[in-house]
Amino acid sequence: MALCGYAGRVLRVDLSSGQAWAEAVDSEVLRLTIGGVGLGTYLLATYCPPGVDPLAPEAPLLFVSSPLVGTAVTTTAKYAVLAKSPLTGYIGDSLSSSHLALELKRTGYDAVVITGACREWSYLVVTDDPLRPVALHRAGHLAGLGTWQTEKAVRQELADRGLAGARTAVIGPAGEHQVLYATISNDGRHAGRCGGGAVMGSKRLKALALRGRGQVQVADPLRLREANARLIERSTGPATAKYRQLGTPANVLVFDRLGILPTRNFQASTFVDAERVSGEELLRVHHAQTVGCASCTVGCEHLYKTLGSGPEVTSRLEYESLFALGPLLGVGDANAVIRLARQCDELGIDTISAGGTIAWAMECVQRGLLSGDLPGLREPLGFGVVDVLPAALDALAHRRPGLGDLLAEGSRRGAARLGGGSEAWAMHVKGLELPGYEPRGLQTLALGFAVSPRGACHNRSAAYEHDFSGQVDRFAAELGRGRLAADAEDQAAVLDSLIVCKFIRRCFDDLYADCAALYTYVTGWETTGADLRLAGERISALKKRFNLRQGWSRGEDTLPPRILVERLSDGPGAGEGLTRAELDVMIAGYYAARGWTADGLIPASKLRELSLDDGPLALAALPPAAPHAPPAPGLPDKP
Amino acid sequence: MAPSPPTPTGGVQIEFFGPARLAVGQKTAVLPYDVAGSLAAVVGALAARYPALVGTAIAAGGRGLVEGCIFNLNGRDFVPHLDTQLQPGDTVLLITAAGGG
CATH class of the missing domain: 1.10.569.10 (Aldehyde Ferredoxin Oxidoreductase Protein, subunit A, domain 2)
Structure with a gap:
């Protein structure tokens, strides 16, 4: 039976050898990880060797789609970029949006997984054409160009080759020079955080172009249309x-x-x-x-x-x-x-x-x-x-x-x-680097920053919403903040996996139940709000497991010394602070809320509860990384 | 941060932010304490004085704030409960409690 919402396969591309091939994805993996950041985290763990240099050829770079992309559901034209971050050494996941996401879905793959490195600057073209699914083109003439110029040039070149309408993800000079926080840009938007652009630059890949015509199969279009109409009205x-x-x-x-x-x-x-x-x-x-x-x-x-x-x-x-x-x-x-x-x-x-x-x-x-x-x-x-x-x-x-x-x-x-x-x-x-939220004045978010798998981030932990709610004292550190921070992470994980824009999170009556309904209508897989909530926890654990395999230790869950030593000097919170001991209390509460050990490790019982101990998501089930050929001398365009 | 103007004795100062500021076209307002002794009273007084706030920051019927809006008292504490009593000289911030970006 054909999948709805998914393609059921990923495209693997080895830039070193110039080879590309499709691999099937177990439908149970799709159901358990949803898509986007969730599926991407699983795939990253699958293809990223522990301890690998993020800028080495064998380190993978992933562009990942999700089940709602390409449907009529509002705000879902998004995709995820994943790599081992060269900035942090841990999981690097980033989202971007708009037309490129739609083209990725139309190519007929749930993800494009890129390993290896080009011998010279190149750009990769992926289409849904069975006779010519992948092509590599030389891009030396694009080196040094900014992101806008690169997008424009590649799209024009492809139009001249009969591939009008392609969309591109590109790097600018910062990516070429492997600046550790270089972005990947598309349609004037950016997968901004964690240095995906440096990883792309390390592969001498100036651009990825996508063009497809595939349509998304939806299991229950009528009910999806009704649910989407309500969502659009509230949005x-x-x-x-x-x-x-x-x-x-x-x-x-x-x-x-x-x-x-x-x-x-x-x-x-x-x-x-x-x-x-x-x-x-x-x-x-x-x-x-x-x-x-x-x-x-x-x-x-x-x-x-x-x-x-x-x-x-x-x-x-x-x-x-x-x-x-x-x-x-x-x-x-x-x-x-x-x-x-x-x-x-x-x-x-x-x-x-x-x-x-x-x-x-x-x-x-x-x-x-x-x-x-x-x-x-x-x-x-x-x-x-x-x-x-x-x-x-x-x-x-x-x-x-x-x-x-x-x-x-x-x-x-x-x-x-x-x-x-x-x-x-x-x-x-x-x-x-920290985003624009002062943690000493938003102490639930301070915890969210400290424990976030990708580092200080307001998008992976919207714990500030609790500080803004009036339900807690935003200047106080308490054990109970652990539960709040964990819930905020799990909710973000679900939204980043479906993928739905976080700006409409207040447009749902019950975020999990309503999102589960959307997911059910698209995929045909009966899913409850509780299922989706558990999936959020699972995805958070998958991120943590990736970090553990890359050498995470307890000391990494912390905040900059300034935050833990100096008190606020001005504003309504002048004199307020957050000590290391207070942060440690909140971190202990967070680990406890997650059912992890006091050292922040995931016990076997929790792995079992999250379907991570056996089955397709178990560590033992992860296939070994594919062997890599050395960079080929001069990468030819594939016929 | 620019210093807030002093609140007239006996009044409650309101500071508008985001969509609320756009709706009323001004940064601040002062309500007499006798019509703004609680946050519930502030909601009613604002709805009467600034009808453009209804639907933008104040829920239809003037019974509370719309989803995503919240009061903050004196720049420090968020206050979700409309029965909160105010003191003369208090400053009430009407803001949209959503981050992002």
């Missing part, structure tokens, strides 16, 4: 008003007022120029256009343009980019932030990690540990010094010797290289 109501009207930049003023807006490398939690870079001000002065992803009824993306001197630049701007290139660096100039965000997007750099790493370096300059000088500039790197930032981004994206190469390593490795005690203000968890 255009008050629950998503903030996203539609102001976009996520609306957070700036709220976070500033609450004293949770990280400023000057987390040295302050309010910003004197918050109004100047607020969503409200951007909307009033700089707004150019509001758009949305493919298959989306929310339409949250706000494009802003610069005003005044210099050529006009237009850029998408989300809160995280705004915070990381604004208050975190002491920058209160909206024009500058728009230009910097656009530059990051063109270079293919994660704005959060770029801002976090530059902020660390600025504090090193402030403390006299680093000169911060860049060639040709009169002023060194420093908080609020706008003019040096374009040169700093360019230097790090190209790994120019000195400061550029240092910044390309991220704050953790940068601090290890520089020394001088600078680890104390390197604001990362497991190597991943």
Whole structure:
């Protein structure tokens, strides 16, 4: 019987040999892992050898689809990128959206798994054409191009070859130079976190192009249409008003007022120029256009343009980019932030990690540990010094010797290289720089940051919602936060696996039950809310198991020293703090809530409960990694 | 953070954020304490003074806030319970409690 919602196979591509082949995926694996990040975590564990260098040819790079993609369900045009993160050494999972996700689904694969490395810069084309499913083309002429130019060039070349309408995932110069937080970009969007672009660059793969015509089979189209109609109605109501009207930049003023807006490398939690870079001000002065992803009824993306001197630049701007290139660096100039965000997007750099790493370096300059000088500039790197930032981004994206190469390593490795005690203000968890939420003022989220498998992340643990709920004291650390953080992770895991945009999470009456219904209508596999909740826990455990195989230890679940030593200096929470002992209490609560050991390990009984001890998801069932041929001398285009 | 203007003695200051600010077209408002002694009273007073808030931040009928909106008291504590009593001089923040980005 044909699968609904799934293809039931993945495409394996070995760039070293130029070979590609399809492999079947057990339907039980699909059911247990759902798709997206869940399926991707399973596949990553399958194909990623323990201890592998994330930038070695044998390290896999995955593009993963999900069952709801390609259906009419709103906000589901998304895909997941997975790799062992070169920034953290642990699981690196990232989402992006829009047309590329639809093309991936139409190719007829649940995932594309890429291993090996090209001998020279190339781009890979995957289609649903049975006579020519895969082709590799030389891309030396694209080296050095930014993400937009690369997308445009590859799509034009493919159109000239008779493959109009292909969509592309590309890297910019930062990926080519293996900046550890380089992004993978498509349709003007980015799989931003964890350095997937560096992995792609290590394979000398400039782009992946996808084109297909396949249709998604849906088990119960009538009931799916009814459920989707309800979802669409709510997705255009008050629950998503903030996203539609102001976009996520609306957070700036709220976070500033609450004293949770990280400023000057987390040295302050309010910003004197918050109004100047607020969503409200951007909307009033700089707004150019509001758009949305493919298959989306929310339409949250706000494009802003610069005003005044210099050529006009237009850029998408989300809160995280705004915070990381604004208050975190002491920058209160909206024009500058728009230009910097656009530059990051063109270079293919994660704005959060770029801002976090530059902020660390600025504090090193402030403390006299680093000169911060860049060639040709009169002023060194420093908080609020706008003019040096374009040169700093360019230097790090190209790994120019000195400061550029240092910044390309991220704050953790940068601090290890520089020394001088600078680890104390390197604001990362497991190597991943903190997003724009002050943990000392949101202590459930602080726990979420500390234990997150991919490092500090607000998207994999929306535990801040508990801090915003009024049900808990946001300045207090308690054992019971463990349950809340675990639940937040599991919910995110389900949404990231189906995949449904988190911006409509408030549009469900019962998130698990309603999502289970959607999943049932698409796949035909009767699924309850309880099943889906358990799947969320299973996926969280799969992530943890991947990290354990890659050498995770208890000490990795922590927060930067600044958070655990210094108290908030300003804002409504001035004087509040979070000690290491208090964090450890919450972590103990989290491990207990998960049914893990006190050391954070997953006991056999829990593996059994989650169907991870035997069957297709058991470690013993994971096939050995495929052997890899050495890079072929000059990769020919496949006929 | 720009300092908030002092609340007139005897009043309750409201600070609007996000969609609520767009709806009312201003950053702050002051309600007399005799009509804003509790959060429930604040909801009613705001709905009467700013009809554009109904459906945006205040639920139809003026009985509470829409899904995703919440009050914060003095920039510190989120307060989900509308029976919470206020003090003269309190500042109430009307915000959309959703992160993301």
